[in-house]
Amino acid sequence: MDSAGVIARDPILDALADAVILVDPLGRxxxxxxxxxxxxxxxxGPLSGLDLSELLSEVERTEVDADPMWSHRARVVRPDGTSVRVEYASNPAQVESGEELSVLTVRPRKGGLGAGGRDALLEYLRMTAKVTNRLGSRPxxxxxLSTAVETLIEGFDAALARVWIVDRGxxxxxxxxxxxxxxxxxIGSSLKDESADPPVEVVEVARSGMHFLVEGLRDDDRFDPAWxxxxxxxxxxxxxxxxxxxxxxILVAGMRTEPxxxxxxxxLGFSTIISASFNDVQLLLGELAARVDAEAEHRRFQTIVDLxxxxxxxxTGPGPEVALINPSGRELLGTDGSISLDDxxxxxxVRxxxxxxxxxxxxxxxxxxxxxxxxxETLRLERPDGQERILEVIAGPFPGPDGGAIATFMDITERSELxxxxxxxxxxxxALLDHLPVGVAYFDPDCRCRACNGPAWRILGRSRSKIIGASAEELFVESPGLLAAVRRCVSEHEPHAQINAPWSEEPGADSPRYLEWRFEPLMTSTREPIGALALIVDVTARKRTADAMQKARDDAERSARNKARFLSAISHDLRTPVNALNLLAEAxxxxxxxLPEDAELARLSSYLRRASGNLAELVSDLLDLTCFDSGEVTQHLIDFPLAEWLDSTLGPMAxxxxxxGLEFTWSIxxxxxxxxxxxxxxxxxLTNLxxxxxxxxxxxxxxxxxxLPPDGRLVLSVEDTGPxxxxxxxxxxxxxFAQLRNPERDRNKGTGLGLAICRRLxxxxGGRLEVTSLADNGSRFSALFPVVPLPGPTTGSTGRFPDGPCTSDRPQVLLVEDDETTRLPMSQLLELSGFDVSTASDGAGALELLSTGRPALxxxxxxxxRMDGIEVLxxxxxxxxxxxxxVLILSGDVLDERARQLDALGVSGTLAKPIDFDxxxxxxxxVAPRTP
Known part of the structure; x- marks a missing residue:
């Protein structure tokens, strides 16, 4: 007889919002x-008589951190093929007849099936369904026997499984x-009697009737170590x-580890199922169900509600009054029953x-x-102990004779706080992402944008709906570089960047905007790739500034090249006539x-020499200053005796x-x-100072x-007794031009550039120029140069400019100069100074003369x-x-670029025009000394 047929339905259970299921030991x-x-x-349709496995499948025993009472996870399979994820609590209940039932309280759950939990109990439920399905009504x-052994090996991972049965005779x-x-x-006759007497485990269980567990089996001398x-x-x-x-x-299981x-x-549950199968299971349950009376049934459901x-x-009642509060309700709400609903x-x-x-x-x-x-509804409850809890309340009418209502209260404080x-x-x-100065977008493993912050869609100039959910191909339809970058980041799990990538707010539209993209791979805590994160910055202003700066640099470089060409041209074109004027005045x-002394001619000649000298100084200063501004300053280091250099430099100035009428001396x-x-x-x-x-x-x-102090710097000091x-x-x-801004300056005394050029030189x-001076007490200028001291004879030296001309043999000099106004006076001056001079007006003429003989210089x-001096050299x-x-170069082109070319060709020296003849x-x- 089916036990479900004698159990009356209980209106309290039917009124509960949670599902309640009673299951017998066999899982029915x-x-x-x-x-x-x-x-x-x-x-x-009633569920009575169904196997629990027909209703609940995929059972996982997972502990729930927030609420450990709901320790089971399952899926309810419906007749229409759909399923519902649930969690349930299982508690044992025993009625007066001794029957043990399980009470399952089931509720739908929001999350997915959890992992972990009580695996052995899950195995128990699985084996229950397996044995029930295989045994049938009369096994x-x-x-x-075969089901018992197979289950121990496959279900419980036993290394050895045996069943002894009692011989009733x-x-x-x-x-x-x-x-x-x-x-x-x-099974049966295929077994070999392994021992005349039952083993220890059989004897112990037969004697006590209790289960027998031996842990640390390898250290127990009652068992054969080889076995x-x-x-x-x-x-x-x-x-x-x-x-x-x-x-x-007796059921025996040998385990590899301690259970x-x-x-x-x-x-234990499994052994109960096997035991029941030896007595007709269906008949046993039918008899037990037939003996259940109404009072026992009431106590059973009372037990269920309490659990x-x-x-x-x-x-209930017309009052109405609170007729029932179960123990969970009393503990949660902090109140008892048997009071009016108002009380x-x-x-x-609650609030x-x-x-x-x-x-x-x-x-x-x-x-x-x-x-x-x-x-x-969800409410706030302030308990008598002062604690505030969050409750989920489900209430509905109760179908009693006097009417009523039933409600369940669930504490969801921790879940709500979470x-x-x-x-x-x-x-x-x-809020943080929306206030970042950069756009942030997330691409999933399929390179589809799944999220972005506010700055991202504002930078991209597109609505969120056009960005979120769009594939990389759709977003980067006009940017193949960005498409390749995000694909590489997702597939290779390496960061990639695109700098100054052009971007249009709408595909096909012209846009002057530029964006910087950086793609970073995203990983879980276990290093599983989950896509890529894109960081986006609008660099349009920076790009335009960089372009403008580059254009300015290009313009400056072009201007510098033009300036260099201009200086090269003006240096020659300006210095040549000034040089000619200077030489003509000297000649x-x-x-x-x-000639016989003529005071007027002497005065005019002195004026001419002074004017040409001032002009030559002005031109040299201006051109030298321009070279400093262009950065064309290069040192040409040579070894020379300091005393000789000082005499040759200062002699012409004496x-x-x-x-x-000044006293002029120098010393070392x-x-x-x-x-x-x-x-x-x-x-x-030195000559400037x-x-x-x-x-x-x-x-x-x-x-x-x-x-030359110990620090290795040459100190040149010039001291005067001027104003x-x-x-x-x-x-x-x-x-x-400091002197030009001085209204008291005598304009015949300089350009105002000499000291500026000295300091720049x-x-x-790597040196330093210093000055000390007092009004009406003279000045002292000191120039400190880093030099390399060289060993040589130690001599002191004082000198004065020699009064008379020196006599010497006449070395042969070839003068190559295309400008006649410069060539003629210079050749005359050289002749007057003791040289034999040959002249050529161009490069070809110079080479022709050189083919007939070798001069000294x-x-x-x-x-x-036609042929410039570089080609001749x-x-x-x-x-x-x-x-x-x-070869001594005389040139108006004073740029260091030309000087490097000349050094490579091995020139003996270079003099810039206008030429200082001394x-x-x-x-x-x-280079070509005159022999006395």
């Missing part, structure tokens, strides 16, 4: 309330079934097979979730009682010395000092001999000293028609006869 459903029927998709003994136990992994199950080693056993479990005090046999408590529980892990409150309301101070008050008539239980509504915390964190994260002056500190430095730049600085001292000193003296420099102007004397080679102009150096011929004679004496 004995009773279920209406909520369970609706959950199972069978609102009209054979062989089927029971002798009362002794005999081996009836045996099996091991990878071996067939042997333990052969089967790899770590523990042994023996369980009695008995029903209603009648012994049937857990959950595994032992599952084995439900949620609060249950039942209100219950006063003891239950809305947002903190607002709730009228009594709007409370869920009142609405269910008075209006017959089905209500589901949801609130997650919501707050999500809001904070969204005229020297010619006048051989005449100017003598003409003004003892110990200073040879140095390595840029001789030309040193001379330029000495020239200024002579120019601005009307009486007294000008003294020059040279020294000095006022303190107010000391800070301005090194500025360009000194600083260009060639004075070569660079800027000439190149041919001289390639000639096997003339390759070492000294300086020219000094160089000639060094």
């Amino acid at each position: 459903i004995v009773q279920a309330n209406r909520a369970a029927q609706e959950l199972a998709g069978r609102p009209e 054979s003994l062989e089927l029971v 002798t009362g002794r136990y005999r081996l009836a079934a045996s099996g091991a992994p990878g071996r067939s199950i042997r 333990i080693e052969r089967h790899g056993l770590g523990s042994l479990i023996a369980l009695p097979l008995a029903v209603a005090g009648e012994r049937h046999g 857990t408590e959950e595994c032992l529980d599952a084995l 439900i892990p949620i609060g249950v409150v039942l209100a 219950f309301a006063h003891r239950l101070p 809305a979730v947002d903190g607002g008050p709730i009228l009594d008539a709007d409370r869920p239980l009142w609405r269910a009682f008075n209006r017959g509504e089905q209500v589901r 949801q609130s915390d997650l919501a707050m964190r999500a809001a904070q994260l969204k 005229l002056d020297r010619r006048l010395r051989g 005449m100017a000092a003598q003409q003004k 500190e003892a110990g200073v001999t040879w140095i390595r430095a840029d001789r030309v730049k040193l001379g330029r600085v 000495v020239g200024n001292a002579i120019k601005f000193t009307d009486s007294g003296s000008v003294r020059v000293s040279a020294g 000095g420099i006022p303190d107010a102007q000391l800070g301005r004397i090194f500025d360009e 000194v600083e260009a080679v 060639v004075l070569l102009d660079l800027m000439m028609p 190149r041919r001289i150096r390639s000639d096997p006869v003339l390759w070492d011929l000294p 300086r020219l004679l000094q160089v000639l004496d060094q």
Whole structure:
């Protein structure tokens, strides 16, 4: 007889919102309330008699951190093919007759099936369904034995499984079934009697009637070590097979490891199922069900309600009164039953979730009682102990004779706090992302955009709907580089970047905007790739600024090249006539010395020389300053004796000092001999400083000293007895054109560029220029140059410019100059100075003269028609006869770029136009000296 037929339906269970299911030890459903029927998709058909496995599938035993009572996860399979994910609590219940049933409280769940939990209990449910399906209503003994052994091996991972049964004739136990992994199950006559007497485990269980567990089997001397080693056993479990005090046999499982408590529980349940199969299971259950009376049934359902892990409150009667509060409800709500519904309301101070008050008539239980509504709400409860809890309340009408309402109360405080915390964190994260200065977008493993922050869609100039959900191909239809970058980032899990990528807000539209994209791979905590993160920055302004700066640099470089070409041209074109004027004035002056004295001609000649000198100085200063501004400053280091250099540099200046009646001396500190430095730049600085001292000193003296302190810097000091420099102007004397801005300046005394050029020259080679002065007490200028001291004889030296001309043999000099106004006076001056001069007006003529003989020196102009000086010099150096011929360059092109070319061709020296003839004679004496 079906046990479900004698169990009356209980209105309390039917009124509960959660599904409640009663299951017998064999896994058959004995009773279920209406909520369970609706959950199972069978609102009209009863669930009684079904196997639990037909209703619940894919059971996982996973502990729920937030609420451990709901420890099971399952899926309810409905007749229409759909399924519902649920979680349930299972509790045992025993009625007066001794029958043990399981009470399952089931509720739908929002999350997916969890992993983990009580695996052994899940195995118990699986094996229950397996045994029930295989045994049928009247199983054979062989089927029971093979199922038991197979289940122990496959379901519980036993290394050895055996079943002993009782011989009813002798009362002794005999081996009836045996099996091991990878071996067939042997039953009955196929078994070999392994021992005359039952083993220890059988004896112990037969004697006590209790289950037998041996842990640490390898250390137990009661068992054969070879047998333990052969089967790899770590523990042994023996369980009695008995029903209603009648012994049937013993179930033995040899395990590789020590079993857990959950595994032992599952084995106990499994042994109960096997035991029941030895007595007609269906007949046994039918008889038990037939003896259940109404009082026992009431107590059974009372037990069920008491075991439900949620609060249950039942209100009935016309009062109405609270007739029932289960233990979970009393613990949760902090109140007892048997009170009026009004008193219950006063003891239950609840508010809305947002903190607002709730009228009594709007409370869920009142609405269910008075209006017959089905209500589901979330409320705040302040318990008597001061704690505030969040409750989920489900209420509905109760179909009793006097009417009523029933409600369940579930504490969801932790879940609500977790949801609130997650919501707050999500809001904070969204606010953070929306306030970032960069756009952020997420691409999934299929390269489809799944999320973006506010700056992203504003930077991209497209709405969120056009970005979120769009594939990379759709977003980057006009940007193949970006498409390739995001694909590589997703597939290769490496960061990629696209700088200054052009971007159009709408495909096909012209856009001047530029974006910077950086794609970073996204990984889980276990290093599983989940897509790519795109960081987007609008760099349009930066790109335009960079383009403008590049254009400005290009323009500046083009201007610098034009300036260099201009300087090269103007240097020659301007210096050549100035040089000619200077040489003509010098030649005229020297010619006048051989004629009868004419005061007027001498005065005009002096004016001409002064004007040409000032013009030459002005041109040289301006062109030198322009070279500094273009950065064309290069040192040409040579080794030379300091005393000789000082004499040759200062000697020509002594005449100017003598003409003004000044005492002019120079000296070198003892110990200073040879140095390595840029001789030309040193001379330029020294002549400027000495020239200024002579120019601005009307009486007294000008003294020059040279020294080499231990720090390795050459110190050139020029001291005069002139008017000095006022303190107010000391800070301005090194500025360009400083003298031009001085209204008290005598315009005949300089351009105002000399000191500026001196400072630039000194600083260009890593030195320093200093000045000390007092008004009306003279000035002292000191130039500090980094030089390389060289060993040599130690001599002190003082000198004066020699008064008379020197006599010498006449070296042959070839002058190559295309400008006749420069060529004629220079050749005359050289002739007067003791040289034999041959002249050529162009490069071809110079090479023709050189083919007829070898001079002592060639004075070569660079800027000439048809064949310039560089080509002439190149041919001289390639000639096997003339390759070492000294060549002195006279040029108006003073740029260092041209100087590097000349150094590569091995020139003997370079003099810039306008030519200082005295300086020219000094160089000639060094390269092609005149013999006394």
